[in-house]
Amino acid sequence: MKAVVQNVFGGPETLKIEELPIPEVRPHDLLVRVGAAGVNRADALQRMGRYGRANFGDSELMGLEVAGEVVDLGASVSGYQIGDRVMGIVGGGAYAEFARIDHRMAMPIPRGMDDVRAAAIPEVFVTAHEALFHLGRLEADQSVLVHAAAGGVGSAAVQLAHRAGARIFASTSAEKLQRVLAWGADRVIDYRAESFQQVIDADTDGQGVNLVVDFIGAPYLAANIHSLAEGGRMIQVGILGGGSGGELPLDRVLYRRLSIMGTVMKSRSLEEKCAMVERFSERWLALFDDGRLHPVVDSVYALEDTEAAHRRLESGQAVGKIILSTAALGNDRLAQE
Incomplete structure (x- = not known):
């Protein structure tokens, strides 16, 4: 062969x-x-x-x-x-x-x-399900931020979250915004032109989202934590931007009772x-x-x-x-x- x-x-x-x-x-x-x-x-x-x-x-x-x-x-x-x-x-x-x-x-x-x-x-939808629902415990009346939303796992995550009835924020580049909207995202954020933390703060009246599914890593760490609601969860699926050097606001983690989990299938x-x-x-x-x-x-x-x-x-x-x-x-x- x-x-x-x-x-x-x-x-x-x-x-x-x-x-x-x-x-x-x-x-x-x-x-x-x-x-x-x-x-x-x-x-x-x-x-x-x-x-x-x-x-x-x-x-x-x-x-x-x-x-x-x-x-x-x-x-x-x-x-x-x-x-x-x-x-x-x-x-x-x-x-x-x-x-x-x-x-x-x-x-x-x-x-x-x-x-x-x-x-x-198989790989992307199974991974997305694991991050959103098994680990992330996403429910129909909750909200989620999906980074790298036009990628393989990201596109699967947006579709699954939409079918589950969640409110979806998604970050991607400007040229991919319309594709991500078509899959069911409620608000798509151009990560080059907008601060996703500011968008979520404004659109949720400062409450934040229940879940963040992140593929970027260290560069997004602090902003992800500040984007989470009380009792919120962050699932780290990848580290495309690097795995070290990010700032972790531990006071925010403590006072908002946040959870950070990693997942890898391989x-x-x-x-x-x-x-x-x-x-x-x-x-x-x-x-x-x-x-x-x-x-x-x-x-x-x-x-x-x-x-x-x-x-x-x-x-x-x-x-x-x-x-x-x-x-x-x-x-x-x-x-x-």
Whole structure:
């Protein structure tokens, strides 16, 4: 099979195509002929060596989410059969023509959906659900601030919060404002031209929001804390702006009884990941069947163009997910969801 390999940490140019054996199927595995795979920020961090190791034990190959057709299955698999179309989260190995996935991490592809759009669902929507509802305890009568709202997880978070009936503040760049509004945000903040702290203070009469979902890190820390209502929660999902050097106003944390929690999926145990997938699937998966939720696809690249896909990811220009396709789509297909 063709697969993307990396023999040394570094830039996108370190990603190469090679021929490798098809993965061995273990008792709980589905072997999937990959139609499409999602490109995630975690892939770029892994490529650069930020995790300190090349893989997390499940595969030597990169890639955390797949969509495709089941072609083989292990002896302990239940609920799936050969020929089923599935999507899901893997512990590596998605950047290939075939990948194995623990059947407890798989989900059926929604009705009428192609592999490209299906591959844009698992990682970002499961992460968004975990941040908003399992950890963030967001309810219908509450408010949330979602940063980096035009990104993969951000676009999923805005949609889920909207469907849950929450009031949504979202930060992004000016050229992406209308897209974020279309997904259900109530107030979109141009982070280059406006202070999100001032906007929230004015729009909530100084009360603040119940929840902040942040991907930026240190540069936003103090303003995030000042934007939270009494008893508010902040869920740290990423640190695109850096993880140290931010000011933490502890007096505000104390007097307003605030909570700060971090979440990351890549390094969690299999059991934890399975539970996350199950929580998301039970509440939201059916909503993709009739379009009440939809994956947001920025662009699609052939597997051979993974280097270009990573450069697109790092440009900061993407709206939604970047997808690798094992079909020869090339890198000129742009989906406007």
